Amino acid sequence: MINKDMTIGEILDINFKAAEVLMSFGMGCLGCPSARVESLEQACSIHGLNLDDVVEKLNNL
Incomplete structure (x- = not known):
């Protein structure tokens, strides 16, 4: 499972x-x-993205 702390x-x-x-x-x-x-x-912070949206999309791969 991908999380916000992973590189x-x-x-x-x-x-x-x-x-x-x-x-x-x-x-x-x-x-x-x-x-x-x-x-x-x-x-996500640097790119102005919603972190939760990105994590959800990555975990739905």
Whole structure:
């Protein structure tokens, strides 16, 4: 189960299809070094996204 404290890297390692979901929310820089260590909560904050919406979509993959 994906949660807000997981890094983007961990999420992508669990399910490569998560990249499509994250990109659909406007997170286009998934390959940048900071994305590998940034938490999902941090990424959502930076991109102005609703964290709960993103977590729900990722967990419905």
